[in-house]
Amino acid sequence: MGFTNVELSIDSQVVVYVIQAGRMQGSAGCTVLKKIRRVMEQDWIVKVSHEYREANKVADSLANIGCSIE
Template sequence: MVNTDGASNGNPGPAGAGGVIRDAMGNWLGGFVVNIGTATAALAELWAIFHGLELAWKLGFRVVKLASDSQLAIQLIQDRQDPIHPYATLLGLVRRKLSQDWLVNLSHTYREGNRVADWLSKHSLVYPYGMHELVDPPLGVVPLIMDDLMGVTFERRVVANSPSSIS
């Protein structure tokens, strides 16, 4: 399982990406942070997916489930875009990576289910520019990993229309 996330402090602004690879039990197998420089949130999400796929391939995984909390990024990858789309080059890189000899399932997850990758993406800005592979998890993310291993759940609040506002 690969979880990825991108973050931008501003849109555009200082941006980074992060991700984690775990086994079926939730144990850390590897991770990464990427200080992108200045980018939009959507671009940071796409870079996170690209680097997550790169690391999974490098580590030898050939059956992969990748989850991102960016429905937009997943949709951009799955839709065939116009070649003049602003992200066309990066989308092409991601699609080329997906077309390699492996089985990859892209899916959307909510932010509550992506807390480790979210932490890594925000933490990426303390690293120098570029991609940094993490053999061991940074100390700050260990409590989140432990929560996942113990099955800690979180409520997701949804705003619903009141009956009086529905016509």
């Protein structure tokens, strides 16, 4: 038994658009977009939406920690 519904909240409207449209201009990030689309096409429901960074401070803090580790 696994997840069947996933909600992906992103703080970049551009990234939300690119993921939903499934295409982007230029080659930067194209490989990542293909991987995201491949995962989304599996047997589950994925809802991608924009959420302002200030509305989800926990996710923003975790992202900042992840960036500082690299």
